[in-house]
Amino acid sequence: MKAVRVFRYHEAPRIVDVPEPRIVNPHDVIVKIAGAGICRTDLHIIEGGLDEAFHPTLPHTLGHENAGWIEEVGSGVTHLAVGDPVILHPAITCGFCDACRAGNDMHCPTWGFPGVDGLDGGYAEYMRTSARSVVKLAPGTDPASLAPHADAGLTDMHAVKQIVPFTHPGSTVVVIGVGGLGHIAIQLLHALTAARVVAVATRPERAEFARRFGADEVVMTGSDGGYSAVMDLTNGIGADAVLDLVGDGDVPAQAIRMVRKGGAYVIVGYGGKAEIELLYAINRDLKVLGSQIGSYTELVELMELDRQGRIVSESQRFPLDDAVDALDEVRRGRVMGRAILVPG
């Protein structure tokens, strides 16, 4: 089958022929890929930026936002049937450790992360994962368009869940970055909180995009990253939470200044650093919350919101054969919403 694989860092991945995956363990599942989302993390992987964190063996197949249909199941799997439409949680977890048993499966110390840590991902025709990673979709669902929710939407969900305790009617939440993650985050904040949502955008078309998905207010980045506009909107008090989907350059420092006393700066975008003066953190009772990918349960909940029509996602499809070009479009910021690779 065809697969898009990284052979060397700083080089474009190549589309090559590889053997189809096979069932090895009783809980293994083979999924026929309907769509695989392109994530900025894929660009970081190609540039070697995740090598230190995950030490993947090269070459490996990219793709950690996957959806499709059950193709084959291991002997121990009874609740999934061939042909079921499914979306795949990006991690493979053990099911027996304390973290897995408490529902915090993302803290499983022996987790696998196909498409990132060296296990083969979903930029391919078929992919192997575990039954524990499979979320069944409603019969008749088109899985391809949901693929980006496996990571982008799920990351938003986990971040928004952390924001919920900082909100009440009258609260303000700022979302910095209006793209693939941002437009979903705005909708999730409305679904799960009563907060007013203020989006910070860099360009007029992004501002329009944010409004289309429900931002109550949109402010432009300007010279201070939107700081003064946010302070004006909050009577000088600051926002209850600031969700940073950019995480680079001056953004973290600007974002932290926007947070009200006792409020939260929530990190999802990455690349840069946050430098925190401890006296400031204490006087402001500041909370800085790194936010990983979400749990299996959070993916189930996200799919439920999608099924109810409470969140709508924007995406653009590319044939799997055009993966290299599609990655380039994403790198140049030319895709509004999310790019999805669709096998032949």
Place this chain on the structure above:
Amino acid sequence: MKAVRVFRYHEAPRIVDVPEPRIVNPHDVIVKIAGAGICRTDLHIIEGGLDEAFHPTLPHTLGHENAGWIEEVGSGVTHLAVGDPVILHPAITCGFCDACRAGNDMHCPTWGFPGVDGLDGGYAEYMRTSARSVVKLAPGTDPASLAPHADAGLTDMHAVKQIVPFTHPGSTVVVIGVGGLGHIAIQLLHALTAARVVAVATRPERAEFARRFGADEVVMTGSDGGYSAVMDLTNGIGADAVLDLVGDGDVPAQAIRMVRKGGAYVIVGYGGKAEIELLYAINRDLKVLGSQIGSYTELVELMELDRQGRIVSESQRFPLDDAVDALDEVRRGRVMGRAILVPG
């Protein structure tokens, strides 16, 4: 009356004669000081280190850890009587804003902070505060020895309350810094959680001090700030929470590395900076929690624990007249536990 006042930064404060405070508003209260704790923040104030955060007008009287007896009450105060032994919450809050009404009085936007922000504090014979700042003690209590709880103990309480949600039976909490705050923090962690408490000490006598107040394990700072010892004690997973009472030099960076995935780094000590790589914060689901002074309710709870004998504090008394020498002893780290100034 006598009062210890800061006249210029970088100069020792002076003991001078000032008029006694008088009732101005219906909710005002005059307290006869029994004892006033010396805090490292006093040293920071003298060095001008809090000028940017609080802009106090000089000269002003130091002292934000105060306890004593009610001397006089305003016309609107009916629940306090002359002679009642009391401890004073360090802040004066309005009682009507959203923060005050929700019990988060420390986020009151118009709060006053006697001894710190230019209002006169308790290094004196008498002090004015608000009825809202007064916690009544049990009849017959000696207020002087409790004074340090007004800030040191209360700061511990607020920090430990934030740690509670990160703990369960089997958890490990690390306390970095074994002094006036540390020995109370260890006891509060035992009172409020089922976690194992590991103290990080710099010197053998501090290690012994930590053990005396209940540390389950003590590790020495060594060359890595105790990092490898903590990792050994936690099977390489890291601590559920790390309480940093030092907050300077290499400590913040070392402390953050000790935190397990999804765990918390809680900031109480200050002076330095924490530099956080955002990719690390995300991959580790890291929470960084700045922790201010506690609320009025937390001070009530702390006094209840003291009354029940669940926390014991170590302190050393100095006459108010020796305030300058006493401040110097604290600066040199020669006081084990907490120093208390006692008027003539």
Place this chain on the structure above:
Amino acid sequence: MKAVRVFRYHEAPRIVDVPEPRIVNPHDVIVKIAGAGICRTDLHIIEGGLDEAFHPTLPHTLGHENAGWIEEVGSGVTHLAVGDPVILHPAITCGFCDACRAGNDMHCPTWGFPGVDGLDGGYAEYMRTSARSVVKLAPGTDPASLAPHADAGLTDMHAVKQIVPFTHPGSTVVVIGVGGLGHIAIQLLHALTAARVVAVATRPERAEFARRFGADEVVMTGSDGGYSAVMDLTNGIGADAVLDLVGDGDVPAQAIRMVRKGGAYVIVGYGGKAEIELLYAINRDLKVLGSQIGSYTELVELMELDRQGRIVSESQRFPLDDAVDALDEVRRGRVMGRAILVPG
């Protein structure tokens, strides 16, 4: 001034002339009433049904859902000005007890409850209350139409806040009773949770009323109180929470059967009893949550949702002079939404 007062239980209240209230304490406030909501509790009071719980001295003026304008303030009140439009929290609380300081002012052991416990309420031209009970409205607001939120809406808010932890995307909440409280509860559930809201109605026009305010599903009471319809809608699992706004007859027993394992039965309506078999409560991990009126903070939040246009309330105005007739209309269930008495 005119006031509607209860002289004897089981007799209609009478409209009589009484002296205008005057400032007594520094924190007292006199409010010119714009509107006073009629509550079923008023009917219970007239029938003597709250005598055992509150022991009011007769005669007293009814009215615990009040809004108007500041007429006069005591010497200790600086944050309110004559003419400010305001809504009044129904309780008068002390501000110094542990409950008040923690934001749970409704648990204040010395609270007063004008219109219920013998203190004079707002079925009058003027009313005295405490500055602590006053929530300022945005300039230019018409207070009269908001009056029912002081109790009806606030009770919904407190109940919905208790329901929040039982919900997640995919949850179902059942609201039994579609009237003055019900139509607000439906909107609050949508504002604060991602749950599907199922209303149980007794008549087609009530069903239509529920749909108008956003019920996702409406089921009719039928012979089983809606039990089988709710079980069908939840695949036989039951609802995550059932909010009982009726609280009488067979309703509590039917409501409890609708609750899923680990879910909550939330009591707001009253008059009847719930009989709980302990073995059933254990096997079902059942939570039964009595829900009082809300806190001051919850009333502030409710007014914020109103200001943002997220909740809309249905009401019908009656002149204060027609209070007796209006009470009768409410008793007969002829008022859709909430009845409001408006002084001359």
Place this chain on the structure above:
Amino acid sequence: MKAVRVFRYHEAPRIVDVPEPRIVNPHDVIVKIAGAGICRTDLHIIEGGLDEAFHPTLPHTLGHENAGWIEEVGSGVTHLAVGDPVILHPAITCGFCDACRAGNDMHCPTWGFPGVDGLDGGYAEYMRTSARSVVKLAPGTDPASLAPHADAGLTDMHAVKQIVPFTHPGSTVVVIGVGGLGHIAIQLLHALTAARVVAVATRPERAEFARRFGADEVVMTGSDGGYSAVMDLTNGIGADAVLDLVGDGDVPAQAIRMVRKGGAYVIVGYGGKAEIELLYAINRDLKVLGSQIGSYTELVELMELDRQGRIVSESQRFPLDDAVDALDEVRRGRVMGRAILVPG
């Protein structure tokens, strides 16, 4: 092998010879029983009292508090080895449903409950369960003495976890019933909260037993179930939470009256009913919390507390052959602490 089986309700169970259990599914585990605790639920089962709730097929082997050593594992189990000392969570859960994935495995809709619902329990030499039900103990642990924790201790743990949010320093928790569950509950309350623990005992030797395990106060049942003594101890306010381990006769009504405004009545004992007047529940903001058996994670935490020596349990061993006599001793209330059956 020998097994103690119920053949007909209202008849003593019989010790009979049955085939040893065998591995059927890949996740099955066979455990050699070291000890099986006797629970009052066994008496209820024999009397048919759980027939309606669980519909077991007769005959079946009793025993839902089991500990022992791994004897054999299925093909899909890699984290358990023959000879490992283990304690068994009483339920068998699926691992794939929403409840299992969220860590609320006790709400798994397809759970099995060996020893209760017709599946064979641990009053035998060997027992079959699932790998998901197995908690590994530290090497060298004697499993027999821990057996009662599988249900009695675990039920306490789940109940105490529900009590935690109702407590703070200064709180009072009442424990009604000082026996097998009570003496563990007292210790868990001290391990997990800062509350004062008041035990209600029926007899002097039970009072002494409660004090031995750490009750801060003990009151005798007397004519009012301890009501007036509890009110005296709490200045007439009532307890923050009342844990009812009896659940029969007048106890529920007496217990509810002891609960302070906003406090919780937590149900663990059963047999009787609680009749709740809704007006009372509302005015008191009363929470009634049915409390099932705990989750897998809670059993892991309980074993950790045992390993650390923070809880000590009292038990008495009986040979498996004497099961009928031992059940009778328990019925007569002659066993202080918990009875454990040990195979020959």
